[in-house]
Amino acid sequence: MLMMFQLCQVMVMISFSSSITLLSSQLHPGEVEALTQIGKTVNEDGQLSLKFVDRCQSGRVVETEPTSAGNSTIECNCSITDDNYCHITSFLLKDYSLPGRLPPELANLTHVQKIDFTRNYLYGTIPVEWASMKNLSFISLAANRLTGNIPGHLGSFTALTYLYGLNLNLESNQFSGVVPPELGKLVNLKTLILSGNKLVGTLPEALAQIKNLTDFRVSDNNLNGTVPEFIGNWTQLQKLRIADMPGPEFQLPNVTIRRDTLVLRNINLTGTIPENAWKVETTLDLTFNKLVGEIPPNTIRRRQFTFLSGNKLTGTVQDPFLQNSPNL
Ligand SMILES: *[C@@H]1O[C@H](CO)[C@@H](O)[C@H](O)[C@H]1NC(C)=O
Ligand SMILES: *[C@@H]1O[C@H](CO)[C@@H](O)[C@H](O)[C@H]1NC(C)=O
Ligand SMILES: *[C@@H]1O[C@H](CO)[C@@H](O)[C@H](O)[C@H]1NC(C)=O
Ligand SMILES: *[C@@H]1O[C@H](CO)[C@@H](O)[C@H](O)[C@H]1NC(C)=O
Ligand SMILES: *[C@@H]1O[C@H](CO)[C@@H](O)[C@H](O)[C@H]1NC(C)=O
Ligand SMILES: *[C@@H]1O[C@H](CO)[C@@H](O)[C@H](O)[C@H]1NC(C)=O
Ligand SMILES: *[C@@H]1O[C@H](CO)[C@@H](O)[C@H](O)[C@H]1NC(C)=O
Ligand SMILES: *[C@@H]1O[C@H](CO)[C@@H](O)[C@H](O)[C@H]1NC(C)=O
Ligand SMILES: *[C@@H]1O[C@H](CO)[C@@H](O)[C@H](O)[C@H]1NC(C)=O
DSSP states (O other), X not given: OHHHHHHHHHHHHHHHHHHHHHHTTEEOHHHHHHHHHHHHHHTTTOOSEEEEOOOGGGTOOEEEESTTSOEEEEEEETTSSSSSEEEEEEEEEESOOOOSBOOGGGGGSTTOOEEEOOSSOOEEOOOGGGGGOTTOOEEEOOSSEEEEEOOGGGGGOHHHHHSSSEEEEOOSXXXXXXXXXXXXXXXXXXXXXOOSSEEEEXXXXXXXXXXXXXXXXXXXXXXXXXXXXXXXXXXXXXXXXXXXOOOSOEEOOOXXXXXXXXXXXXXXXXXXXXXXXXXXXXXXXXXXXXXXEEOOXXXXXXXXXXXXXXXXXXXXXXXXXXXXXXXX
């Protein structure tokens, strides 16, 4: 009898202490409310059941049915403020075929740093409400059905204008209109990916301000004009992709690509290939231009992919690897 009593006491204590833990690590009530609304907005026709549950500690804030569906990684931090509440810091719902709109209510999750809705069927545009999110430094909306102009209000996104190392990926949507000059205000952008949309016009001069870009991609749009001179001032570039951009003939500015990828396909380039271009490490694609001159010796071997066809390059190719390269 005595032993039973002791056991009971222990159980009570355990449940008491675990409920204490729960109390001090709950998701903020305002965020729970916002999550419910976000669920409705992204999942308008309700085919997919997206249940938000308050279990910040276990890392499972969202439960989905069917369970085999996409990747949901909703992260919280229970010590980001001293209000004894947990706050969502990262919101990722990838590969869910979500049919709704981008949720303006995401702005109520004020501590979110990363938004990722890659590969859904979300339509509409980027909510202006998100502009207020102070630590938002990563937005990927790639492969959705977003339409209209790329909103100029992106240029007033609080965090995007002052945090360093920002990423903005709008690839493979149906954005139309011009590349908004307001993007030039995002001077701390590291990655700007706009490829695979229906953008028109020329690349705006204002982009010259974004000097620390490491990855810039605008291929597969309906842009025209030339590659602006200022690209030569982007000294941190590791990847540059511009393709199928009709316009007057022009000579390539002296671009600096520190590593990786230089794709300038079918953009009416003339002149010789600048020295710097040969230093690219992974992919060099300058096909369908009007480039002239010789390919310097020993410049192909070190790279995984080199594409130079559709030009007027001349001379004897010295590099034996070139003749055998399947990637040329
Ligand atoms: C989001 O925050 C605004 C203002 O702070 C509030 O009026 C609104 O009800 C909140 N929405 C949700 C869904 O929590
Ligand atoms: C979900 O996506 C994140 C971020 O891209 C990745 O780190 C993680 O491995 C993915 N999880 C699964 C189960 O695929
Ligand atoms: C949570 O936020 C605090 C305060 O900003 C930070 O020091 C800590 O590294 C964060 N924890 C995680 C897991 O990110
Ligand atoms: C933003 O991040 C900083 C540094 O991690 C942190 O101190 C601050 O509390 C965060 N603010 C919000 C609104 O999350
Ligand atoms: C670019 O990065 C350097 C550090 O690498 C920094 O000093 C500079 O302020 C940054 N420029 C802008 C416009 O953010
Ligand atoms: C780009 O196309 C527009 C409309 O088709 C045309 O008016 C403009 O002159 C073109 N600009 C350049 C630089 O080719
Ligand atoms: C490149 O940067 C230099 C120095 O900051 C500046 O004088 C020049 O105008 C810039 N070139 C272009 C085309 O923006
Ligand atoms: C390339 O430039 C030439 C001369 O400026 C022009 O006649 C031709 O139409 C241009 N081609 C394309 C595809 O833009
Ligand atoms: C291009 O830039 C490199 C250094 O980044 C320099 O060595 C070379 O002289 C420049 N070429 C021209 C034509 O300006």
